[in-house]
Amino acid sequence: MDGVVYDLCIVGAGLIGSAAARHATIISPAAKICLIGPKEPKTVEEKHGRTIFGAHYDEGRITRTLDPNPIWGVLANRSIARYRDIEKRTGVKFFSEVGHMTICNKENEDVIRMKEIATDLHVNFDIMDHKDVNKQFTYLNIDTYDVALLQSKGAGHVSPRSQLLAQQTAAHLQGCNIIDDVIVHVTETNQLNGSVMKLTTEKGDILYARKVLLATGGFTSFRRLLPPGKELDVQLKSQTVAFAEVTPKDAARLKDMPCVIRKMTQGGKYNLYMLPPIKYPDGKYYLKIGHGEQFETEFTTEKEVADWFRTEGLKSAHKPLLDMMFDIVKGVRPVRTFGDACVTTHTPSHLVYCDMVTPLLGVAVGGNGHAAKSADEIGKMAARMVIAGKWDHDLPADKFTVKFKNNATSKL
Structure with missing residues (x-):
């Protein structure tokens, strides 16, 4: 796998990352895109040998538009409106409209x-x-x-496992390469006649990407994924x-x-x-x-x-x-x-971080316990942003600005 160069690599194959992969393949159908993250452990032995986990290992998450926060209401409402179409396109059912x-x-x-x-x-x-x-x-x-x-x-519950499968199925059908591995290091390099991102996997493989989106949830700070001195305020x-x-x-x-x-x-x-x-x-x-x-x-x-x-x-x-x-x-x-x-x-804002950290590196992290129902719109928002290299969504950018610990809020 050494030497592979992607246009976009999405790190973190949870609900947000998988949705971002689906949307990225729609936005840029000719682009070379990959989604990297470990699959759910299937045995007790595998679970005890794992250091990276996802929050989607279950069959039930609540979904609804009614929310006291208008941003979460919009993100959920738009995501829910696309559930049935995703199910139809992939043949994977994940939404139970029980109210x-x-x-x-x-x-x-x-x-x-x-x-x-x-x-x-x-x-x-x-x-x-x-x-x-x-x-x-x-x-x-x-x-x-x-x-x-x-x-x-337009309310009820989703199976996060099946929702993940549907998103990844759609992304794969649209050309996304899905890799079962863990990224341990992301850094910018000039090795390939220009600035690209170098990604090192837990298995020892090296990948290159012109853009990287981190959708790595609570584990973002536990690998060398962000530039030195940058730690998310979460x-x-x-x-x-x-x-x-x-x-x-x-x-x-x-x-x-x-x-x-x-x-x-x-x-x-x-x-x-x-x-x-x-x-x-x-x-x-x-x-x-x-x-x-x-x-x-x-x-x-x-x-x-x-x-x-x-x-x-x-x-x-x-x-x-x-x-x-x-x-x-x-x-x-x-x-x-x-x-x-x-x-x-x-996050301090109680909203997801969706922001560019550097011109080549974006983040979509911080579900605040609300992301499962809204993951599709968050993924769309993140995919549009990282492909454009700047904010490209009708909701206000400042609602999703990334913040770092030690007041390190400026971008590189």
Whole structure:
């Protein structure tokens, strides 16, 4: 593989990187493009030997337009509008349109913001009190002082594994070379009669690219990918999820259950998100619940992150999460319960970094726990930017400006 020169190399084959690869092959169909990243580990032994992990190793992520942040609302809305076309073109199904419900106190300012964003984006939704919720979803319970905002169309959940497969399938069909490897070093060089980027892989191969996009998530700082002295200003936060296996009978009873996000309520109940029963590769159905900030811890080293991915998350959080789940979803008798771990990458702006670090190197990093549903538009935004070498999107560039630690905000 030594000596291969690509027009664009996208480093990081997660949801954002894979979407960027698909869009790049559409924008520049004659360009030589590659996507590099490790595949999901399939065995316990492979998982324990891995140092790089992705956040897409699952079957359920919530997708919806209703969001208190207008930028995330736009990114999601545009991505969701393309789901069915991607499925049709690739034959890979990943979107389940079961709807989405946000539960919060009547006075929560998020309600006002979500109403405004829904109006601006022409998204229909219903506002329901606890009686309305119980009438339509007899198995759901919300407090009397809460309201529920229900988006029935264009919302539900995606399988991140299948969404990734669809994006990569489309990119490959459009000429993208997909490489199962890890990039350990990226540097600018003048070896080939001009400035290009030299990429060294974990397997020892060397590639060259005229442009590079880093979509490397929480692991960006753990390899020599950025110019010396540049370290992204991000926080890596632990996430714990709890699963409850349900019987086929319960899965059928809950078949029209929407995804749920609950904001901090008047009664002091914690933020949470919850997905309806989803059929996993083992043929069984699982309810899944995750948390807000209450169970998060911060990581600063690669070892901490890698070790966390090999666990079931914070075990002391499993019971509180499951208790919250069964406070909302009534009548479920789980077959068994267990937990899992993930890591989210957070930026000071709470928006993704999408910016050029040098004229040849761009980044699309920092999903803030929101990127799965919005990955297609983020990928499009990043692909347009890195191919043009400058901002090329209708959303304001300053919303996505990269920031570095130690106030190193200037670009090289």
